[in-house]
Amino acid sequence: MFGRRTLLATAAALALAIPMFGGLGGAKAQQPPVRIAVIGPMSGTGAFDGQLGLEGAQAMAAVINAKGGVAGGRKIELLTYDDKGSPEEGVSAAKRAMEQDNVDLIIGGWFSAVALSLKEATRDKIVTVMTSSQHPKVTEEGHKYLFRLNATSAMMSDFYSKAICERIKPKSVAFMNVNDDWGRLDLENYTKLLTNCGIEIKGHEFYNRTDTDFNTALTKLKALNPDAIYVAAINTSQGATIYRQIRQIGYRGKVIASAGNMNPKLVELSGNSLENVYSATPFTEDNGAPTMKPWLEEYRKSFKNEPSFIASLGAQAVEVLAFGVNAAGDPRAYDKIAAAMKAQPVPTVLGEVRFSDQGQATQTIHLVQVQKKQIVSVRD
Amino acid sequence: MDVTVFAQQIANGLVNGMAYVLIATGLTLVFGVLRIVNFAHGEFYMLGAYITYFVGTLLGIDYLAAAAIAAVVVAALGIAANKLIFWPLRRDHEFTILLSSLGLALLISNGGELLFGADPKYVDSPFADEVLDIGAITLTQQRVLVFAAAVVALIGVYLFLRYSRFGKMMRATAQNPDGAALTGINIKLVHGYTFALACGLAALAGALVGPTVMIFPTIGNWAVLKGFIVVIMGGLGSVTGALFAGLLLGVIESLGGGYISLGFMEAIGYAMIIVVLLWRPNGLFSTARGLR
Amino acid sequence: MGHTVGMAGGVAALCVLPFLAGNAYLEHLLALWMLYALLALSLNIVIGYLGELTFGHAAFVGVGAYTSALLSTQLGLPPLLGLPLAAVAAALFGLVIGYAALRVVGPQFTILTLGFGSILYTITNNWVDLTRGPMGISDIPPMAIGPMTFTSARETYFLILALVLAVGFLCHALVNSRTGRAFLAVRENAPLAASLGINVFHTKLLGFVVATAIAGLGGAIYAHYIKVITPDIMGVQNVAALIIVVIIGGRGTIVGPILGALVYIGLLEALRVAGPLRMVIFAALLTGTVVFLPGGLVSLWQRWRTTHKADNNLPAGNGVPSAEGGAE
Numbered sequence A: 001m002f003g004r005r006t007l008l009a010t011a012a013a014l015a016l017a018i019p020m021f022g023g024l025g026g027a028k029a030q031q032p033p034v035r036i037a038v039i040g041p042m043s044g045t046g047a048f049d050g051q052l053g054l055e056g057a058q059a060m061a062a063v064i065n066a067k068g069g070v071a072g073g074r075k076i077e078l079l080t081y082d083d084k085g086s087p088e089e090g091v092s093a094a095k096r097a098m099e100q101d102n103v104d105l106i107i108g109g110w111f112s113a114v115a116l117s118l119k120e121a122t123r124d125k126i127v128t129v130m131t132s133s134q135h136p137k138v139t140e141e142g143h144k145y146l147f148r149l150n151a152t153s154a155m156m157s158d159f160y161s162k163a164i165c166e167r168i169k170p171k172s173v174a175f176m177n178v179n180d181d182w183g184r185l186d187l188e189n190y191t192k193l194l195t196n197c198g199i200e201i202k203g204h205e206f207y208n209r210t211d212t213d214f215n216t217a218l219t220k221l222k223a224l225n226p227d228a229i230y231v232a233a234i235n236t237s238q239g240a241t242i243y244r245q246i247r248q249i250g251y252r253g254k255v256i257a258s259a260g261n262m263n264p265k266l267v268e269l270s271g272n273s274l275e276n277v278y279s280a281t282p283f284t285e286d287n288g289a290p291t292m293k294p295w296l297e298e299y300r301k302s303f304k305n306e307p308s309f310i311a312s313l314g315a316q317a318v319e320v321l322a323f324g325v326n327a328a329g330d331p332r333a334y335d336k337i338a339a340a341m342k343a344q345p346v347p348t349v350l351g352e353v354r355f356s357d358q359g360q361a362t363q364t365i366h367l368v369q370v371q372k373k374q375i376v377s378v379r380d
Numbered sequence B: 001m002d003v004t005v006f007a008q009q010i011a012n013g014l015v016n017g018m019a020y021v022l023i024a025t026g027l028t029l030v031f032g033v034l035r036i037v038n039f040a041h042g043e044f045y046m047l048g049a050y051i052t053y054f055v056g057t058l059l060g061i062d063y064l065a066a067a068a069i070a071a072v073v074v075a076a077l078g079i080a081a082n083k084l085i086f087w088p089l090r091r092d093h094e095f096t097i098l099l100s101s102l103g104l105a106l107l108i109s110n111g112g113e114l115l116f117g118a119d120p121k122y123v124d125s126p127f128a129d130e131v132l133d134i135g136a137i138t139l140t141q142q143r144v145l146v147f148a149a150a151v152v153a154l155i156g157v158y159l160f161l162r163y164s165r166f167g168k169m170m171r172a173t174a175q176n177p178d179g180a181a182l183t184g185i186n187i188k189l190v191h192g193y194t195f196a197l198a199c200g201l202a203a204l205a206g207a208l209v210g211p212t213v214m215i216f217p218t219i220g221n222w223a224v225l226k227g228f229i230v231v232i233m234g235g236l237g238s239v240t241g242a243l244f245a246g247l248l249l250g251v252i253e254s255l256g257g258g259y260i261s262l263g264f265m266e267a268i269g270y271a272m273i274i275v276v277l278l279w280r281p282n283g284l285f286s287t288a289r290g291l292r
Numbered sequence C: 001m002g003h004t005v006g007m008a009g010g011v012a013a014l015c016v017l018p019f020l021a022g023n024a025y026l027e028h029l030l031a032l033w034m035l036y037a038l039l040a041l042s043l044n045i046v047i048g049y050l051g052e053l054t055f056g057h058a059a060f061v062g063v064g065a066y067t068s069a070l071l072s073t074q075l076g077l078p079p080l081l082g083l084p085l086a087a088v089a090a091a092l093f094g095l096v097i098g099y100a101a102l103r104v105v106g107p108q109f110t111i112l113t114l115g116f117g118s119i120l121y122t123i124t125n126n127w128v129d130l131t132r133g134p135m136g137i138s139d140i141p142p143m144a145i146g147p148m149t150f151t152s153a154r155e156t157y158f159l160i161l162a163l164v165l166a167v168g169f170l171c172h173a174l175v176n177s178r179t180g181r182a183f184l185a186v187r188e189n190a191p192l193a194a195s196l197g198i199n200v201f202h203t204k205l206l207g208f209v210v211a212t213a214i215a216g217l218g219g220a221i222y223a224h225y226i227k228v229i230t231p232d233i234m235g236v237q238n239v240a241a242l243i244i245v246v247i248i249g250g251r252g253t254i255v256g257p258i259l260g261a262l263v264y265i266g267l268l269e270a271l272r273v274a275g276p277l278r279m280v281i282f283a284a285l286l287t288g289t290v291v292f293l294p295g296g297l298v299s300l301w302q303r304w305r306t307t308h309k310a311d312n313n314l315p316a317g318n319g320v321p322s323a324e325g326g327a328e
Helices: A004-024 A047-066 A087-100 A112-121 A153-168 A181-196 A215-223 A236-248 A264-269 A292-302 A309-328 A334-343 B003-034 B041-059 B063-086 B094-116 B141-163 B165-175 B177-182 B187-212 B219-234 B239-259 B265-279 C002-021 C024-049 C057-074 C079-101 C107-126 C153-175 C178-188 C190-195 C200-226 C236-249 C255-292 C298-312
Strands: A034-040 A076-082 A105-108 A128-130 A146-148 A172-178 A200-207 A228-232 A254-257 A278-281 A346-348 A351-355 A366-371 A374-377 B131-134 B137-140 C143-145 C148-150
Touching: A034 A047, A034 A087, A034 A309, A047 A076, A047 A236, A047 A292, A047 A309, A076 A087, A076 A309, A087 A105, A087 A112, A087 C024, A087 C200, A105 A112, A105 A309, A112 A128, A128 A309, A153 A181, A153 A254, A153 A278, A153 A366, A172 A181, A172 A215, A181 A200, A181 A228, A200 A215, A215 A236, A215 B003, A215 B239, A228 A236, A236 A254, A236 A264, A254 A278, A264 A374, A292 A309, A309 A334, A309 A346, B003 B041, B003 B137, B003 B141, B003 B165, B003 B187, B003 B219, B003 B239, B041 B063, B041 B094, B041 B187, B041 B219, B063 B094, B063 B187, B094 B219, B094 C236, B094 C255, B131 B141, B137 B141, B141 B165, B141 B187, B141 B239, B165 B177, B165 B187, B177 B187, B187 B219, B219 B239, B219 B265, B219 C107, B239 B265, B265 C107, C002 C024, C002 C153, C024 C057, C024 C153, C024 C178, C024 C200, C024 C236, C024 C255, C057 C079, C057 C107, C057 C200, C057 C236, C079 C107, C079 C143, C079 C200, C107 C236, C143 C200, C148 C153, C153 C178, C153 C200, C178 C190, C178 C200, C190 C200, C236 C255, C255 C298
Parallel strands: A034 A076, A034 A105, A105 A128, A128 A146, A172 A200, A172 A228, A228 A254
Antiparallel strands: A278 A366, A346 A351, A366 A374, B131 B137, C143 C148
């Protein structure tokens, strides 16, 4: 006799089994639109960054499609893939995009670890645009179809260190950096550059990417009595906690925010603790780029988040790919697309961007400051 | 060694440690009474923080009242979780119960991400940015509140267990469930109340700690790990043990991070547990079955 | 015997499966399935046979992955040599950690293994000179046996399939050996086993070391297949995934972990159609399955057999799960 438990058990097993068959035989017919995979951290700790980047890309795709699409009227279609911020999932996502869904182009690489595995999965097979990752190896050991948008740590620090030396002018600095490739490289760069212009380096602390409380580290840094504390934080929630806690431990000196990581959400979460704090970013709303205005309008119309640097990178990725496809006339002519993108400056939402032979972009970087809870660009 | 910095690190550690204690108390009660290792405990902490946030921002209710509402709502959710999952499974193998709590944890955290959004949020409290200088030590009012409210809650739990009818029933059930049932104690009711108390305490911890950091849907993972370390180190089922172990962990992490290495801060905490467990396998305060 | 025929049929099906997949992505999923199956089989030795829950298993996977990856990228050692060395390194860590942790049982053991695992993770994350810390190791060369390289998913699938079958056979032989019966005796009643002259501690330590060695092997294969590793491989979420696989499939059996891995990989893949609801549905199905099917998926087969036998009044057969000491 089948008891109630057995019946329920069978039902549970069926429930486990049915979707398996439903999902494996997905359709993959070639469709008229140009299909671009957006691979990013859509769940887990990096989910917010992934969401912002995807929103930026979607808004730009809508702008381009409204103007008639690419390559003679083909619409851009974005397919989303979750890499959960893990290299293994990144490889899986890329394989699925290429082999199961047969996409034309790939956007991905928000985190360095994922970008490093993604570049191997896509090596010489498909045009891939990496977004926010800053690891030098992504392009140094890239491949012939690989591009990376974000400025490298070196480019950012060359610009920002000048601003720190000439405008912020702290007598001494202590560093609060995240313990990862970027945080370590960042410390190395600024220690050298700031020492060169006569600023004393009082010390540094590395915090872990999983830390939620920073009182211990900040107490140590405060005890060094630096004129300024430099904070290198990518993760918005960690950044906001650090900026608040710097003030909560009673530190009254200057605060310097790392380049590339100032965003409206961070300002909102940080309360008054970011007031008058400087940062550097390739993204400013008033940069005068022709596509900035329509993109901002589309973004604000569709999403409730404020436009941010991460979102603009998503938009820029769609833009440079659209440029390449238009020049080549075919989303599969990878050699032509890559050549077109490297041949001339590409106009984008962040101004004109130039790609090196390795596919590394050079972005225009601006100095910004938080004033009355708004990020405003500082111009001389 | 700078005495001010040392005192400050001790104070930081005591506040963090008291938050661990508040999380761990519920966990240890559930183990003591129900013999369940509940991996979903951290999710109730997360829910406590989020409900405080939403009640505060959407209904415009002030922070302290929002925290109280969060604790009550989450306590009710705890009763529901017990009724739907843990009570029906009470006779099953411990691994089965454990996996069901792992499943519940996944369900709540992923459901939370869907409902609340992936963006980090800040629980606004009027005490968060108000700095208090106590001698040479600087603490925010909120961090003092975390410590003080936890002390009040723990005294309440102690009195409840010691003198109230339900407290006595809980202790009886913890010592000998079958014997307690024989004397006419409604075990099902005791299980429900224990869950309500445990989840309410976790939610209170979330509501109190929330304004000192940022909240996001995966904070439960952190909470449950810290809770477990404290519970095991203090001795499973021991409330007194949780109190000492929690404060000890907080202070050792703070001093370890402050004077040895920040990168190894968590590892130093774990090393301490290993030493404690190898020295006293059942934890600092565990001798026999029951709640202490 | 029906049992043997069934086994042979199953193995044959596993061998032709990649040729039916049709695209490289499905082959990649099959390779992942086998990898999870291998790791779950190793974890099953601790959970299923020793009856202890370890939270440190991912750390041993990481030790194996890092050992082989560092040997091949830093010293230029062929991955084929790195593979056994990875197993040895993981086993050495397993020996030391098991020696300390197996002195306690139950939740205390679980937290001790979590503690040791977290310390290994922290060291990997902070010893930048050796492990490159959070940057991880990239450009790991693919596995190669002589002129044969295992770069594609299909090749890797067959490599891991061979290991899964070997480990499965090893587990089967182990359970039916004197040592294996000692494992089960220790799991069911440690004091009684001790009174029968079984050295409980040594028996458990042996099982733990074997499990960690296989975990290290699996980690090394993962490293050479994905070609990038970071300290995240040692994270708690990987342990949770493996525990889910073992218990959903059916702990204490050989078919269980393999089946559990298939359901885990397949379900997460199939649920992609659910979009943002994916993980919520997954968690709900997981919780539901545990509540209604506490013995795992293999217990469904056992239940069917029990009712079937009762209906036909047949003598008890030598079914696969029961022979290996099923979950109850």
